[in-house]
Amino acid sequence: MASGFVSRLKQFDAYPKTLEDFRVKTYGGATITLLSGAIIVILFLSELAYFLSTDIREELYVDTSRGEKMKINFDLSFQRMPCLYLSIDAMDVSGEHQLDVLHSVFKQRLTTDGQPITEEKPQPVEMGTGPEGNETTPTETAPAVVVKDDVCKSCYGAESPEIPCCNTCEQVREAYRIKGWAFNNPTGISQCINEGWTDKIKDQVNEGCNIRGYIEVSKVAGNIHFAPGKSFQQHSVHVHDLQSFGVKKFNFTHTIGHLSFGEDYPGQLHPLNGYTQVQQVDLPTGGLMYQYFIKVVPTIYHKLSGELLRTNQFSVTKHSKEARAVAGHSGLPGVFFMYDLSPMMVQLTEHRRSFTHFLTGVCAIVGGVFTVAGMLDGMLYHSARALRKKIDLGKAS
Ligand SMILES: *[C@@H]1O[C@H](CO)[C@@H](O)[C@H](O)[C@H]1NC(C)=O
Numbered sequence: 039m040a041s042g043f044v045s046r047l048k049q050f051d052a053y054p055k056t057l058e059d060f061r062v063k064t065y066g067g068a069t070i071t072l073l074s075g076a077i078i079v080i081l082f083l084s085e086l087a088y089f090l091s092t093d094i095r096e097e098l099y100v101d102t103s104r105g106e107k108m109k110i111n112f113d114l115s116f117q118r119m120p121c122l123y124l125s126i127d128a129m130d131v132s133g134e135h136q137l138d139v140l141h142s143v144f145k146q147r148l149t150t151d152g153q154p155i156t157e158e159k160p161q162p163v164e165m166g167t168g169p170e171g172n173e174t175t176p177t178e179t180a181p182a183v184v185v186k187d188d189v190c191k192s193c194y195g196a197e198s199p200e201i202p203c204c205n206t207c208e209q210v211r212e213a214y215r216i217k218g219w220a221f222n223n224p225t226g227i228s229q230c231i232n233e234g235w236t237d238k239i240k241d242q243v244n245e246g247c248n249i250r251g252y253i254e255v256s257k258v259a260g261n262i263h264f265a266p267g268k269s270f271q272q273h274s275v276h277v278h279d280l281q282s283f284g285v286k287k288f289n290f291t292h293t294i295g296h297l298s299f300g301e302d303y304p305g306q307l308h309p310l311n312g313y314t315q316v317q318q319v320d321l322p323t324g325g326l327m328y329q330y331f332i333k334v335v336p337t338i339y340h341k342l343s344g345e346l347l348r349t350n351q352f353s354v355t356k357h358s359k360e361a362r363a364v365a366g367h368s369g370l371p372g373v374f375f376m377y378d379l380s381p382m383m384v385q386l387t388e389h390r391r392s393f394t395h396f397l398t399g400v401c402a403i404v405g406g407v408f409t410v411a412g413m414l415d416g417m418l419y420h421s422a423r424a425l426r427k428k429i430d431l432g433k434a435s
Contacts, residue, residue, distance in 0.1 A: 067415050074411035081403040089396040092342060093389040101336050101383035108257045113250035113295035117152060120242035121145040123266040128253050130260025142253060148246035194227060207235045215268050221279045257379055265372030278370055288325030288371045291317045300349035303339035309354050324362040325371030331355045332377040340387040
């Protein structure tokens, strides 16, 4: 009964074997076997590498998240702009202003050839508003400015509730800024003379500056700019006092080491990293205004581990124009990043590749290569035999 079933099962064999006695092993066949084995190994490895890589799927949504903050990370070097001159301002369409530098931004003085000046560590730059900023300000410059609390020096008419006393040159500048006055003539202000403000400017005139750090802004359109002079609001217009340095020309050659809006996700591209812009135009006054128009694309990245990263990508176009810093001309020399948010959001999701697809691929490789190799071998064998027969016939006749 059992042997009957087994003998019937034989009929289903799709691979009937030929008798060993009729098989011939040839050198050609051996070569083709080795070759096809190598091909199978190579194809298998590439299939394996593909299987082990993660699949990233991209989807597009309308961005419905709201009320979030966005981090702007930057690392800029100015080859010909001393740190003393530069201020960083951020403002957006909601009317929110972050005038002059913040606690999360570091300035590093650079020599003319771009080497950091190491005598001082990069200092966090304080907002400097209010007289309480005074206690934390290191007074290394000159003993003349070591200030006792009961001393209250004049602000030259710029006293305000925020700054009732001006004990340092910086505070006079700040008081002027709050009043909306231009700080034109440091030589007439005793605090500045005591501190050697003009000498400080002269010392640094050939230096460069590296500014790096991050600022947090609302997720609305706005701009962040790096420009000379202290900035202030005057009749609701944003103004920089360019005259305070006694310098008329600015060379805004710069290198963007890094610029990103939020954290990095694996494989992110930074279109501006490593970009250097040399100012070729030599203007009698002012300098060039470099504008980078940036479209920020909100991005969500889902990792395999289930971790979720909310960040942003961006695309950029750039434009430069002359800013002569004289009446009748608009614009301000400096580097401006004007950003705008895209309403579309990109979602990137990591997926593992399917194991069954991998198995199918491997079977196709092994089977396919063997079949093709078998056909090739058959062709070679038969044509060789036919040729030999013809040669034998030719000899016989
Ligand atoms: C500005 O500085 C850069 C870098 O040092 C220099 O190559 C360029 O010629 C300068 N431009 C002008 C107009 O002086």
